[in-house]
Amino acid sequence: MESRLAVRLTPRGGADRIDGWGEDAQGRPLLKVRVSAPPVEGEANAALEKLLAKALGLPKSAITVAAGQTARVKSVAVRGLSPEDIRARLG
DSSP states (O other): EEEEEEEEEEOOOOOOOEEEEEEOOOOOOOEEEEEESSSSHHHHHHHHHHEEHHHHHHOOOGEEEEOOTTTTTEEEEEOOOHHHHHHHHOO
16 A cells, blocks of 8 residues: 655754644645755655654655655655555654
8 A cells, every 4th residue: 555645845944853734735735844954965855754754653665755856845655554544643
């Protein structure tokens, strides 16, 4: 099973943390995340994958930035959890 999660990532955010749920301009839910890594050579994306894996209790290999590698809003593939399970684990 693979689910997709919309994430608004803030690189160089001072600390690695999940700021909670929000909405995009069209009203779709997205997860707001900040990482201390800079947006250089995939460092921020790697930090995002690591942070989400830890928060969801999954191996890092289960989390992949599937689209938007250079965009602020990304589509993240999560293997092994349903969208409902993701929402429950992240609050």
